[in-house]
Amino acid sequence: MAKIKKILVANRGEISLRIMRTAKEMGIATVAVYSEADRLSPHVLFADEAVCLGPPASSKSYLLGDKIIKVCKELAVDAIHPGYGFLSENADFARKVTQAGLIFIGPSPEAIEVMGSKLAAKQAVAKYDIPLVPGTEQAISDIGVAKKRADEIGYPILIKASAGGGGKGMRIVENEEEFEEQMHRAVSEAQSSFGDSAVFIEKYISSPRHIEIQVLGDQQGNMVYLFERECSIQRRHQKLIEEAPSAVVSPAMRKAMGEAAVGVAKACDYYGAGTVEFIVDGDLNFFFLEMNTRLQVEHPVTEMITGKDLVREQILIAEGKSLSFSQEELKIHGHALEVRVYAEDPKNNFLPDIGRLETYRRPQGAGIRVDDGFEEGMDIPIYYDPMIAKLITYAETRDAAIEKMVRAIDDYKIVGIQTTLDFCKFAIQHEAFVSGAFDTKFVENYFTPAVLAQHITEAEMELLSALAGEFFVKNKPSESLKSEQRSAQESAWRTRLR
Incomplete structure (x- = not known):
């Protein structure tokens, strides 16, 4: 066993x-890597050591696997x-690391490869009697053969890139007349997005729910599932x-979904933390979608x-230790919600x-957690995913967790950019969400920019005016001070920033 x-x-x-x-917390030293755009980011300042990888673009910094290994x-x-x-x-990176x-704190390169291809993943799990959405078992390129199979399955059908993700390389085909055009588009988008047609x-x-199961497995073959996450509200x-x-x-x-997820993980000899994603239809039948190997x-x-620190478990598994708990010992305690705070404008698509x-x-209080990587005064870089933070609330019941989230969103003060907080507040208070009767079409079915155009009372207007005036007064004279503070901070860390 290796001690990290x-x-x-x-x-x-x-x-x-x-x-x-x-x-x-585990007594392990840390090294941060960063791009020039992230030089003063909190993760850089928090680490014991930090190394600059290069310019802001990911291709010249965070994606430089060989340079990271050299560091x-x-x-x-x-x-x-x-x-x-x-x-x-x-x-390939995981293989080079080993x-x-x-x-590599994650699964084997072989498991990543199998689950990285949707087709390979479906083939791997077939022998475990995992529910699969009816479809082709192999990549398909012949239009005639593809049309025939689509007729057998029945429209509407979905053409999907095998190497796809994030909605790219996916085409919905409602009838035979539009099949050929959508097939060509899907192939073209798959090639341009993933280099694999x-x-x-x-x-x-048509209106599925997106429900996923968290799994953990050690290198001795023990595997557990840590229950489900509902992830249906999407854009x-x-x-x-x-x-x-x-x-x-x-x-x-x-139990059925958890056992199916364990079967998926065992199909590729998985170890570490992973997530098995399912789509669930209106009758609550579930079908394997994909596995995220991270x-x-x-x-x-x-x-x-669950009370389990998943990162801690990842590290222990990577050290070669066996899982310290069994499936029977895992219990669900209370309810948790997470909203992603993106630097996005819901009123502008x-x-x-x-x-x-x-x-x-940030909001504070019992049962409130904020995972973020920004501080006041920082710019949101244009080079990366626009997520600012994850706001999480926890309570004994779902209703209480929702109420706590509404309060937390109200207490989260962000000025300078548009965020998704208002949308999230609207969504979690919507009847469809509160009742649980929602699916991945929530935004399409219930959201319009007009719902966020709330009436501002006279008292709220006075408060906003006061805050704006306070900011204007304080911001002007503090610019030079902020500059001096940042220069001093950067100087203090210069011996650690390479």
Whole structure:
């Protein structure tokens, strides 16, 4: 068994901070990497050591796997945690890490490869009797053959890129007349987005729920599931609000989904933390969608209801230790919600917004957690995902968790950019969400920019005017002071920033 003494976090922002905090609690030293755009980011200042990788563009910084490994060698690093995004699901990078004699805090390269291809994943899990959406088992390119299979499945059907994700390389086909055009578009988009033109066909479930199961497995073959997360409220096929547990999953369904998820993980000899995603139809039938071979953005809600630190478990598993708990010992306690605070304008089709966090004040109180990577006065970089923070609330019941989230959103003060907070407040108070009767079409069915045009009372207007005046008065004379403080801060850290 290898004892990890120093971890390099090959990521940025809130997830880097979140990983480093657990590492520090475990007595493990940390190394941050950063681009020139992130020089003064909190994750850089929090780490024991920090190294600049290059210019802001990810291709010239956070995606430089060979350079990251070189840094590890120079700084006597034992292990690399990839977080999520960037290199986290790159099998070649994971392989190079292990070949360099380092520990990759994640699954094996082989497991990443199998689950990185939707077709390979479906083939791998077939022998485990996992429910699959009806469709093709192989990549398909012949239009005639594809049309015939679509007729057999029945319209509407979905053409999907095998290497796809985030909604890219996906085309819904309502009837045979539009099949050929949509097929060509899907193939073209798959090639341009992923460098892989392979597509396959499956039945389109028109109004599904997106429910996922968290799994943990050690290198001795032990595997558990840590229950489900409801992730159905999305925009552009990407999640905005998550909760655990789901409002519609019964104990029997939870057990069936959990056991299916364990089967998926065992199909690729998985170890580490992973998430098995399912789509669920209107009759609550569930079907395997894909497996994410990394820590998920929404992992905090699972931590809140189970009391397990998933990053800690990842590190222990990477050291070769066995799971310290069994499936029978895992219980659901209370309810947790997470809203993603994006620098996006919901009133303008959720387009990214850029600018400076002129005011940034986090909500506080029992049962409130904020995972973020920004401070007041920082700019939101245009080079990366526009997520500012994850706001999580926890309470004994779902209703109480919702009420706490409404209060937390009201207490979250962000001035300078548009965010998704107002949308999230609208969504969690909507009858469909409160009742649990919602699916991935929530935004399409219930949201319009007009719902956010709330009436501002005279008292609220006076308060806003007072805050604006206070900011104007304080901001002007403090600019030089802020500049001096930042220069001093940067100077103090210069010996550690390479």
